Amino acid sequence: MPKDVAIIGVGQSYFVRGYQGSIRELAFDAYSEAMKDAGIGPEDVGASMICTAPEYDKQRSPSGLIAEYLGLNPQPTFAIETVCSASTSGLKVAYSMIKSGLHDIVVVLGFQKMSEITSADSQERMGRGADIMWESPFGTMMPAYYALHARAHFNTYGSSEKDLALIRVKAAKYGQLNERAVFRKGVEFDQVINADAIASPLKKFDCCANADGSSCMILASADKAKEICKKPVWVMGVGSASAPMTMTGRDSLAGLNAAKEAAKTAYEMAGVSPQDIDVAEVHDCFTIAELMAYENLGFAEPGKGNELIQNGETYLGGKIPVNVDGGLLSKGHPIGATGGSQVRTIVLQLRDEAGDIQVPGAEIGLVHNIGGVGIYGNVVILGR
Amino acid sequence: MGFEKFGVVSFTAQTRASDFIDYLEKGEIRGTKCNLCGRVFFPPRADCSWCMSKDVEWIEIKGQGTLISFTKVNYAPTGFEGDVPYILALVDFDGIKVFGRLSKDLPEDSVKVGMALKVTPLALPEDKLTYEFLPA
Numbered sequence A: 001m002p003k004d005v006a007i008i009g010v011g012q013s014y015f016v017r018g019y020q021g022s023i024r025e026l027a028f029d030a031y032s033e034a035m036k037d038a039g040i041g042p043e044d045v046g047a048s049m050i051c052t053a054p055e056y057d058k059q060r061s062p063s064g065l066i067a068e069y070l071g072l073n074p075q076p077t078f079a080i081e082t083v084c085s086a087s088t089s090g091l092k093v094a095y096s097m098i099k100s101g102l103h104d105i106v107v108v109l110g111f112q113k114m115s116e117i118t119s120a121d122s123q124e125r126m127g128r129g130a131d132i133m134w135e136s137p138f139g140t141m142m143p144a145y146y147a148l149h150a151r152a153h154f155n156t157y158g159s160s161e162k163d164l165a166l167i168r169v170k171a172a173k174y175g176q177l178n179e180r181a182v183f184r185k186g187v188e189f190d191q192v193i194n195a196d197a198i199a200s201p202l203k204k205f206d207c208c209a210n211a212d213g214s215s216c217m218i219l220a221s222a223d224k225a226k227e228i229c230k231k232p233v234w235v236m237g238v239g240s241a242s243a244p245m246t247m248t249g250r251d252s253l254a255g256l257n258a259a260k261e262a263a264k265t266a267y268e269m270a271g272v273s274p275q276d277i278d279v280a281e282v283h284d285c286f287t288i289a290e291l292m293a294y295e296n297l298g299f300a301e302p303g304k305g306n307e308l309i310q311n312g313e314t315y316l317g318g319k320i321p322v323n324v325d326g327g328l329l330s331k332g333h334p335i336g337a338t339g340g341s342q343v344r345t346i347v348l349q350l351r352d353e354a355g356d357i358q359v360p361g362a363e364i365g366l367v368h369n370i371g372g373v374g375i376y377g378n379v380v381i382l383g384r
Numbered sequence B: 001m002g003f004e005k006f007g008v009v010s011f012t013a014q015t016r017a018s019d020f021i022d023y024l025e026k027g028e029i030r031g032t033k034c035n036l037c038g039r040v041f042f043p044p045r046a047d048c049s050w051c052m053s054k055d056v057e058w059i060e061i062k063g064q065g066t067l068i069s070f071t072k073v074n075y076a077p078t079g080f081e082g083d084v085p086y087i088l089a090l091v092d093f094d095g096i097k098v099f100g101r102l103s104k105d106l107p108e109d110s111v112k113v114g115m116a117l118k119v120t121p122l123a124l125p126e127d128k129l130t131y132e133f134l135p136a
Ligand SMILES: [Zn+2]
Pocket: B034, B035, B036, B037, B038, B039, B048, B049, B050, B051, B052, B053
């Protein structure tokens, strides 16, 4: 397996509703934890990638401000945006910079203070996350797009709302164990099924919550990692892909092609197959997204993803534990920070530091992070 | 100019595909076709990225389509609050896919994936225009 670039430090803020501080301070929460984890100082850092969905920021060009606040001048910094998958896109750029020899250590900082703007402003932006010429004028938003995929999946494969409800029940079980999650209550199957529809067939508990939060990953070259880090976690594979933003441009709505393509690249690069993955974090912004991920990542054949959740195979102790940190459904989804939070969970698993949710002996983990409704797909495979 | 007439809330005024609105006013839903490679585009494109060409003509989308998927939306973004609930749908017209809303007259429980639909222009308040799907 490739051992060229490692993750030597991870950090994450608490994911909360209404963070009582500025974006620079929110960024510092994850950054300071990751820097202490890595045991390095700002002078060791070669560059920083600041990952955010800037439509939520009042600060124009936040990378400049945040790099200054984190003590990362005069090193280069810039913003990375692929909506909800920004921080794993940042990981890929950092990987490339290190692999090419440009830098030895790169900081990837993801953040979002979704409460920075009013909920009216947020509603206004929500309608514009799609083709503004041909789709937004009909009144579209994220839940509706995933709902179209859910209905297509049901119709193509015979999956159902019950399968989706089982996914939410699992997320809520593990969310209760994660003190940094925004949603920490248990959720019963009947509650999910009987909740009000947001965009049919998706109901209230099929959708993740907005949150404010930050995440930080510190990547290093093999030489640096071996020199300063006791438990480096190696970036074995990085795949990323894109798919049409428009629904009309997609061959099928029963899966996400960007995820499939990204997974194929990542598995090839890492030299592993889906059966080799011991623990996974997938982008469950909606329950249907997790079901499609099972299939798009090859954990199940297309159309058989629901059997995994029906048989409890994605719980701890199952064939392939998925989102045992509660997932986006429980943690909340602070757009630019989400991918880094997923990576942190896997890094802790591979270092045997995951506590209550540790998968015993986990050697290889996978992160699936999706931007928009499958517009951008990133899959990262990590190994100890 | 002209494209700001499209839809309940329009976000784009200028496009080289704005003839779409003129055809819609005449009662026709049109896409475009590349005159070099013959590819058909809906939504209409002014440009063909396969041929690096701007030579396209307008062709009508008509006949019967098949419902691929739909969702009844109960919460809407800003500007659409007065419209909810409404049903968004993706319909396949022999390989040309069209995204839009189903007619308000169709109750959700009568809507089934695979049902036959046609697309027709719809006038909106304040001189705006769109199209909607009706049972074929
Ligand atoms: Zn052409």
